[in-house]
Amino acid sequence: xxxxxxxxxxxxxxxxxxxxxxxxxxxxxxxxxxxxxxxxxxxxxxxxxxxxxxxxxxxxxxxxxxxxxxxxxxxxxxxxxxxxxxxxxxxxxxxxxxxxxxxxxxxxxxxxxxxxxxxxxxxxxxxxxxxxxxxxxxxxxxxxxxxxxxxxxxxxxxxxxxxxxxxxxxxxxxxxxxxxxxxxxxxxxxxxxxxxxxxxxxxxxxxxxxxxx
Amino acid sequence: xxxxxxxxxxxxxxxxxxxxxxxxxxxxxxxxxxxxxxxxxxxxxxxxxxxxxxxxxxxxxxxxxxxxxxxxxxxxxxxxxxxxxxxxxxxxxxxxxxxxxxxxxxxxxxxxxxxxxxxxxxxxxxxxxxxxxxxxxxxxxxxxxxxxxxxxxxxxxxxxxxxxxxxxxxxxxxxxxxxxxxxxxxxxxxxxxxxxxxxxxxxxxxxxxxxxx
DNA sequence: ATGGCAGCAATTGTTCAACAATAATAGTCC
DNA sequence: GGACTATTATTGTTGAACAATTGCTGCCAT
Numbered sequence: 001x002x003x004x005x006x007x008x009x010x011x012x013x014x015x016x017x018x019x020x021x022x023x024x025x026x027x028x029x030x031x032x033x034x035x036x037x038x039x040x041x042x043x044x045x046x047x048x049x050x051x052x053x054x055x056x057x058x059x060x061x062x063x064x065x066x067x068x069x070x071x072x073x074x075x076x077x078x079x080x081x082x083x084x085x086x087x088x089x090x091x092x093x094x095x096x097x098x099x100x101x102x103x104x105x106x107x108x109x110x111x112x113x114x115x116x117x118x119x120x121x122x123x124x125x126x127x128x129x130x131x132x133x134x135x136x137x138x139x140x141x142x143x144x145x146x147x148x149x150x151x152x153x154x155x156x157x158x159x160x161x162x163x164x165x166x167x168x169x170x171x172x173x174x175x176x177x178x179x180x181x182x183x184x185x186x187x188x189x190x191x192x193x194x195x196x197x198x199x200x201x202x203x204x205x206x207x208x209x210x211x212x213x
Numbered sequence: 214x215x216x217x218x219x220x221x222x223x224x225x226x227x228x229x230x231x232x233x234x235x236x237x238x239x240x241x242x243x244x245x246x247x248x249x250x251x252x253x254x255x256x257x258x259x260x261x262x263x264x265x266x267x268x269x270x271x272x273x274x275x276x277x278x279x280x281x282x283x284x285x286x287x288x289x290x291x292x293x294x295x296x297x298x299x300x301x302x303x304x305x306x307x308x309x310x311x312x313x314x315x316x317x318x319x320x321x322x323x324x325x326x327x328x329x330x331x332x333x334x335x336x337x338x339x340x341x342x343x344x345x346x347x348x349x350x351x352x353x354x355x356x357x358x359x360x361x362x363x364x365x366x367x368x369x370x371x372x373x374x375x376x377x378x379x380x381x382x383x384x385x386x387x388x389x390x391x392x393x394x395x396x397x398x399x400x401x402x403x404x405x406x407x408x409x410x411x412x413x414x415x416x417x418x419x420x421x422x423x424x425x426x
Numbered sequence: 427a428t429g430g431c432a433g434c435a436a437t438t439g440t441t442c443a444a445c446a447a448t449a450a451t452a453g454t455c456c
Numbered sequence: 457g458g459a460c461t462a463t464t465a466t467t468g469t470t471g472a473a474c475a476a477t478t479g480c481t482g483c484c485a486t
Contacts, residue, residue: 006273029438039470041254044439048258052265054353060219061438061477080353083300140293144357242467252441257468274448274467431484439476447468454461 009046016055016066017150019157023068053147069155077148078200084141085132090189092135094181101131106177109170118162128173159206222259229268229279230363232370236281266360282368290361291413297354298345303402305348307394314344319390322383331375341386372419
């Protein structure tokens with residue numbers, strides 16, 4: 001968790017992730033600075049950080065807009081996930097503190113599923129995968145995943161069928177956790193590989209349907 | 214290659230990587246802005262970008278200083294490298310354009326080795342690994358590696374024995390390339406894993422010697 | 427109509443000067 | 457010597473101004 005103190009950047013980050021500004025929305029320096037009650041210069045500093053994190057896109061002399069992941073972006077995000085997540089799970093110890101976070105994420109997603117609160121289901125799902133990456137004990141890999149997950153969230157925002165997107169993976173999370181605890185990391189890693197392929201296909205399917213419709 | 218146009222940030226980045234400012238050096242906004250001929254505000258924007266890339270460290274109200282990787286950082290960097298590089302090599306195709314870059318990097322490192330130009334040897338070595346990552350065709354993984362490689366360079370800067378650091382790996386690069394072309398990706402990946410372990414031990418050894426001395 | 431072309435408006439890029447907020451330092455008193 | 461206070465230097469932030477660039481609008485000629 002880098003820089004919780006960094007109020008402006010984090011506030012903006014949260015608002016973007018929460019969908020307050022739709023992907024592709026242009027962010028005007030003047031109006032947004034006024035809206036947030038900060039100066040243009042301060043806002044621009046926050047812009048540079050968020051651009052580096054991939055959350056907004058900055059085109060010189062044309063301003064910044066909320067990132068709007070393309071199909072190529074989604075493909076690349078899942079490619080990176082397949083490089084990191086299964087390996088982290090394969091080498092992870094069942095005694096690692098992150099396992100507790102995995103448990104909690106699974107339980108959270110299950111209760112949210114019953115409540116049909118798809119938004120929270122999605123958040124819990126991502127927390128589950130975040131915990132998997134945390135098994136690797138690598139700040140740099142965690143940072144990569146944090147940025148990637150945020151981008152993926154933007155992609156989800158453009159798809160208006162959150163149930164199909166998140167619901168099927170709750171039981172898979174539960175199953176994956178059990179496999180990890182009962183059969184060990186390598187077996188779970190294998191299961192996760194299939195999981196990620198299916199998840200990618202689900203997102204890409206919804207995506208292409210969206211672009212056609 | 215993100216934003217070659219971005220002159221100020223890239224200029225500063227290059228100067229830091231080239232060792233113009235030693236790791237740990239404090240970068241004063243006022244004096245550096247004057248030195249670079251830009252305003253404080255513009256410089257601060259560049260600072261935010263470089264901080265996000267891990268090249269400089271920003272402590273609120275205390276300014277920024279050139280990153281000075283610790284032992285923990287080096288360990289984490291190699292951990293991340295082991296997650297990405299062998300897998301990229303294992304899945305890489307011999308017909309991939311990046312293979313040509315691997316060849317060129319090996320040849321460059323060999324000629325620089327004869328000239329005993331250790332600095333260039335180090336650059337060529339990193340170019341070799343950059344090409345390996347490029348086999349994965351993933352912009353996000355390439356970006357991760359780019360940042361990691363820059364940090365590692367800062368660690369190298371603090372070690373004043375570049376020959377021991379870079380020379381031994383020239384023949385290993387050549388061997389790794391041949392294994393990849395003749396025996397395929399998985400065999401090369403296995404070799405790379407050992408390579409990275411040795412490389413990490415070399416760096417860590419020099420590092421602890423340094424901190425003691 | 428259509429395809430350029432000049433000028434205009436809006437936005438970003440950058441600078442400067444000022445002040446507020448914080449951290450480091452020096453000095454003082456006990 | 458140690459704790460407290462005042463000073464100083466640096467960063468954080470602002471507002472206004474202007475330069476540089478983009479995109480648009482309306483005009484003209486074909």
